[in-house]
Amino acid sequence: MKIIHCADLHLDSKMEGLPPEKSKLRREETLSTFEKLCAFASSNGVKAVIIAGDMFDTERVTVKTRERVIRAVKSAEDVDFLYLSGNHDDKSFIGEIELPSNFKVFGRTWTSFRYGNVNISGIVTDNRNADAFYDGLLLNREDFNVVVLHGQIAGYKSRNQAEIISIPRLKEKNIDYLALGHIHEYSSGIIDDRGVYVYSGCLEGRGFDETGDKGFVLLDTEKGKDGFSFIDFAKRKLYEYNYNVENDSNFFDTTDKIRSEVKEKFSASSLLKIVIGGKHNADYVVDKDMITERLSGDFFFVKTVDKTELSIKKEDYENDKTILGEFVREVMESDMENQVKSKVIMCGIKAFKGEEL
Ligand SMILES: [Mn+2]
Structure with missing residues (x-):
């Protein structure tokens, strides 16, 4: 099964630092890159698109952006969109409108979506549940397990903050692929003998602290451990x-x-x-x-x-x-x-x- 993992789209971002006309164009381009991603998913047999947080830049989403996102999601009708809200877009989008049936949302308790033996679980972390989520994550050994989180990874001894994710505490939990959002650059690492963690990075760079290749990760669960690769997809760099x-x-x-x-x-x-x-x-x-x-x-x-x-x-x-x-x-x-x-x-x-x- 093919899965796309993306994050940190920051749609409707102000793109400060550019002259008004160019920032307007960049906002437009960020949206159209997401639309292209939807079309890519649809035409490449991708079953699920994971959005690991910060899909929107703030809680305020413009009508135009909302409508274009919904249109794009609906047009990729064979694809499920699995959305985890991040720290920038907590209340936006969800709850205000009727979501397309292929747009699904991770909640504040562990939420799972199953596709045969592929299980995709995610949780919105905050101060209240930061500790509880490690113990609440129970995954079958025989499944291919994808876990979705938004936050900053840190070592075991780090302070227990809202956005801190402890990789050591996720060891031996049967995770195959941990889809992360929050860091705007692609990177990956090892959880344990079985699993990897991956930051997809953002889809389009917005400022000069987001240089180089940007895009998403394409994961093929049939190809095992190394079945994921970064796809350079941004319109501009x-x-x-x-x-x-x-x-x-x-x-x-x-x-x-x-x-x-x-x-x-x-x-x-x-x-x-x-x-x-x-x-x-x-x-x-x-x-x-x-x-x-x-x-x-x-x-x-x-x-x-x-x-x-x-x-x-x-x-x-x-x-x-x-x-x-x-x-x-x-x-x-x-x-x-x-x-x-x-x-x-x-x-x-x-x-x-x-x-x-
Ligand atoms: Mn972000």
């Missing part, structure tokens, strides 16, 4: 690209080099955060907006962060009797952070040269 300016003599060269490197590395649909760093001398004038400007036509979105530092030799200004010399000495001796010092001094030097600030 976000990347952080770091560049050191140290060996460059002028900023135009830097901009050209960065442009040709990122164009080779990343597709035009990507969102890029370019971080420039390293030390440079006073003749090298950093203009991060120029990078953003020159590259914005090549990618969906570009943002540049300047972490460069001015390397100033104290002795160059020690005997400088001009106002600039006095200014540099003053800043150097202040208790500003190094990077701030660099910016202030560069600003001063530009001002003295009569350049644009």
